[in-house]
Amino acid sequence: MSEHTSNFGLPKNIEHYLAALSKLYAQDGKRQLQEIIVNAQIRVHEEWDYDNWNGGTYGHALFLSVPERLFLDSIKHKDDIEKKITDDLNKLHNFQNEHISVVFLEMEAVEDHEWRKDSGLLVAGKRVVPPDATKRIWGDVGFRVFLSHKSEVKKETAALKDGLRLFGISCFVAHEDIHPTKAWQDEIENALASMDGFVALMTEGFHDSNWTDQEVGYAVAKGVPIIAVRLGKDPYGFIGKFQALSSSWQSSVEDIVKILIKNDQILGSYIQALRNCPSWDSGNSLARVLPGIEKLTVSQIDALVAAYNETSELRGSFGFNGTKPNVYGPGLVSYLNRLGSRQFKYSSNWLIELDR
Numbered sequence: 001m002s003e004h005t006s007n008f009g010l011p012k013n014i015e016h017y018l019a020a021l022s023k024l025y026a027q028d029g030k031r032q033l034q035e036i037i038v039n040a041q042i043r044v045h046e047e048w049d050y051d052n053w054n055g056g057t058y059g060h061a062l063f064l065s066v067p068e069r070l071f072l073d074s075i076k077h078k079d080d081i082e083k084k085i086t087d088d089l090n091k092l093h094n095f096q097n098e099h100i101s102v103v104f105l106e107m108e109a110v111e112d113h114e115w116r117k118d119s120g121l122l123v124a125g126k127r128v129v130p131p132d133a134t135k136r137i138w139g140d141v142g143f144r145v146f147l148s149h150k151s152e153v154k155k156e157t158a159a160l161k162d163g164l165r166l167f168g169i170s171c172f173v174a175h176e177d178i179h180p181t182k183a184w185q186d187e188i189e190n191a192l193a194s195m196d197g198f199v200a201l202m203t204e205g206f207h208d209s210n211w212t213d214q215e216v217g218y219a220v221a222k223g224v225p226i227i228a229v230r231l232g233k234d235p236y237g238f239i240g241k242f243q244a245l246s247s248s249w250q251s252s253v254e255d256i257v258k259i260l261i262k263n264d265q266i267l268g269s270y271i272q273a274l275r276n277c278p279s280w281d282s283g284n285s286l287a288r289v290l291p292g293i294e295k296l297t298v299s300q301i302d303a304l305v306a307a308y309n310e311t312s313e314l315r316g317s318f319g320f321n322g323t324k325p326n327v328y329g330p331g332l333v334s335y336l337n338r339l340g341s342r343q344f345k346y347s348s349n350w351l352i353e354l355d356r
Contacts, residue, residue, distance in 0.1 A: 010098040011044040011060055017093050018042070024088065033081065036074065040064035041108065048101045059101030062089070071107035078105055127193040137191050142170030143266040146191055148215045149201040150208075151175055153231075156249050157201060163253035166282055167289065168273030169260070174211075192218045196265055197225045199256060202233040213237070225263050227256060254288055261292040267300055274307040280317040287319025287329025301342060308332055308351050315349050 010017075018037055025034035041064075048061035064085070066074075074081050082103045089100045129137075138144045145164065149157045154175040161171035172191040174184070188211075198219035206212050219226050220238045228235035230246045247255040260266050270289075277283050296304065307314065314320045319329025323346065332351060336344050343354040 008046055008058065008060070008095075008098055010093055010095045010100070011046055013093070013095075014042060014044060014062065017089055020092055021085070021088055024092075032073065033084065035070055036064060036066055036081065036105070037085070039070060040066050051099070051101075057097050057099050059099050061102050061104065062086075062100050063104045063106060065106045065108050067108055071105065074105060081105060127189060129190045129194040133187075133190045134194050137172055137187070137194065138170045141269065141272060142168050143260070143269040144194060144196040145169050145171045145260070146195040146198050146215065146219070147171050147173050147201060148198065148212050148219075149173070150203055150205055150212065152205070153201065153203050160201075160249070160252055160256075164256065166273065166278075166285060167253075167257045167261075168266070168269030168271075169257070188215075192222070195219070195222070195224055197260060197263070198222075198227070200226070200228045200235070200239055202228055202230055202235060204232045206233050207236065225260065227259055229256065254285065257289045258292040261289050262294065267293065267296075271300070271303045271307055274304070274314060275311055277311055277313040277317075279313055283314045283317025284319035284328040286314075287317060287332070290330050290332070290335045296339060298341075301336065301339075304332075304336075305344070305351050305353075321346065321349070 018040075022034050022037045025031075025037065043063040043065070045061040045063070047058055049059040051057045051059060062085075082105050086100050086103045089103075093100075142165070147157050147161060154173065157173050157175075161173050164171055172195065174188055174191075192215060198215075200206070200212070200216055216226075216237070216239050226239065228239050228244045229252060230244055231249070231252075234240075235244050245255055245259060261270060270286075274286060277286060308320060309315070314332075317328065318326060320332045322328065322331035322334070324331055324334050333344050333346055336342065344351055345354055346352075
């Protein structure tokens with residue numbers, strides 16, 4: 001019902017009239033209608049309309065939200081049921097200047113993650129992640145990376161997640177990201193099913209976990225890019241055949257990005273991240289991974305140049321604005337010209353293409 005203080009009598013007394021209507025339907029043997037009334041969650045929209053022709057009466061809209069079974073049982077006759085309840089309520093109440101203009105029958109909004117499986121039609125082994133779960137786990141944008149780790153290094157893993165965000169990479173860290181109201185195993189499976197890449201943080205004891213090997217197996221079966229980061233333990237088993245990266249917690253962010261950036265899928269997220277660059281120092285960090293991008297399409301080059309010209313933090317960073325490689329980065333002109341397909345130069349701090 002409306003949250004503001006009502007000046008109308010009918011909305012305040014709607015439960016009383018619904019109770020009376022339930023008794024009426026019971027007497028008449030109209031079980032379906034009574035079930036709807038008894039099980040409905042009620043919401044009233046006051047002053048839905050105003051009837052100026054019949055003495056001037058205010059009309060309210062009544063929303064009846066019912067369980068799925070009742071809604072589906074009623075769907076073929078929904079219009080008739082809504083009209084019947086509207087007419088019967090208006091016969092029962094005694095408020096002279098008010099009436100129910102319309103009744104809306106709705107289905108209760110409930111989470112049903114297993115409906116695909118329950119249909120019996122889902123391809124074996126396939127897990128479909130609902131959009132709300134995907135947004136909850138990964139946010140709105142970014143290349144999605146599952147960070148598989150031991151709980152003993154959850155702080156270091158959370159810091160790695162924060163560092164990768166600068167590059168347009170959204171990470172899932174089980175010990176940090178699982179919503180307390182969600183079944184933790186279900187949330188982990190949703191993250192695995194919707195990830196774009198997988199990073200195993202191979203610390204001592206990684207193999208001793210009850211979950212890390214299963215996460216690795218899921219990633220192998222899914223076929224996403226996999227990186228095993230040596231942080232005290234060598235890759236083994238299935239993950240032993242994938243690219244291993246010797247790194248440290250201090251350098252792991254850029255080391256991981258330099259490998260992932262070779263994947264075409266991440267380029268869009270990286271270029272968008274350039275537009276969100278927060279500082280000159282961040283621009284230098286973003287520039288250092290440019291050499292890992294071995295080829296670009298015409299549209300990707302255009303997007304990269306536009307990101308530079310539209311973002312002052314990039315134009316102010318030595319990693320991007322240098323005319324040749326330096327300790328901060330390769331310089332965007334030097335990098336693009338080395339690709340060979342098109343040539344560029346800086347002009348008044350802007351990047352422009354040279355005439356052929």
